[in-house]
Amino acid sequence: MAHGSELDCSGHSNDREIETIEEFDDVVGHGSLxxxxxxxxxxxxxxxxxxxxxxxxxxxxxxxxxxxxxVKVRAEGALVFPPVPHLPFDPYRGLLYTADELFAELARGGYEATPDARAYAWFQETKADRDIFASMLRAVHDDAISDALDEHLVGARVVGVMGGHAMARGTAAYEGAARLGRALTRSGFTVATGGGPGAMEAANLGAYAAPHRDEMLPEALELLAKTPSFVPSVSDWAGAALDIRDRWPGGGDSVGIPTWFYGHEPPNAFAGHIAKYFANATREDGLLARSNAGVIFLPGAAGTLQEIFDNATPNYYESRGEPTPMVLVNTAHWTEKLPAWPLLQALAAGRSMESRIALVESVEEAPAALARLGGGLP
Known part of the structure; x- marks a missing residue:
């Protein structure tokens, strides 16, 4: 049974969620709902x-x-929120998504036929209509996803891996991000990414490869390189990843936290659990807030730059307690191309977060830097 804590109408914490038919039957055996x-x-x-x-x-x-x-349960004072017909998603869902669920129908109808694509199409249509009912459904869905994510991550040491979506399969940077994801997972961390393509997919792939023999990862990278990007075909890109999972089943778990806000970026298939949101701001803050063991920032553009300072803000004010470690990878990128590092240093000067930031040259140095900064301590 799920163990997410919530508040009932009287303000008391309870632990009484039922999210599967098996949990329902178990509770029924105790004689009361x-x-x-x-x-x-x-x-x-x-x-x-x-x-x-x-x-x-x-x-x-x-x-x-x-x-x-x-009729009977309502008469007893129960609240019944009925299913909403004709939606391509369930706003009340109690569990995180899986890649198989989001990419269902891919083989038969292409990406446009998948639940993921249909949810995005619904989002675009209702967002344009400014329908208050649709916005309420999106909010309910995203709150349910947050609840499911918190339940899934109870007790986990989560390391966020951030990086650009443009990082193509078959590149040295993609391989490095995959090795990083594998190393972190083998060290007992739960890797969490933005759940999309590029660096995010690579880190989730590395986590998936962690239980397999070392040779699996380079073999998988070679196969994936034949379909380097989700452009021009999301179907081919996602299909190649699903083929890897079929060839090497039983991969390691990780979390992807993507969004339908960026509909042109499909979720990657290597995250074992996917918390997909409609509201990008909720998704961004939630991903960083749950990275309790630290965040590693690989080279990226505007989105990754935003994430650096989104994470620096609560660290600066210590609004989430002890600042979490931040490791930036690739000196030239973060000091010359996008000079976030000097600004981050200036922001951290004289504050407790100063001892929790580091700049390293390569992904191989990132895990050691994370440990040096105190990573792994929720």
């Missing part, structure tokens, strides 16, 4: 327990159920 929150569980075949058990104060979020059951 009073006070539980049931998230996106199909209860059409569970009419008897719904009719027979106490449902006082329960909340049913997007749970299909028979009419008699719905």
């Amino acid at each position: 009073a006070g539980y929150r049931v998230q996106s569980v199909d209860l059409t075949d569970r009419t008897f327990p719904l009719l027979s058990l106490d449902c006082t104060g329960a909340v049913f979020l997007g749970c299909p159920m028979q009419h008699d059951a719905a």
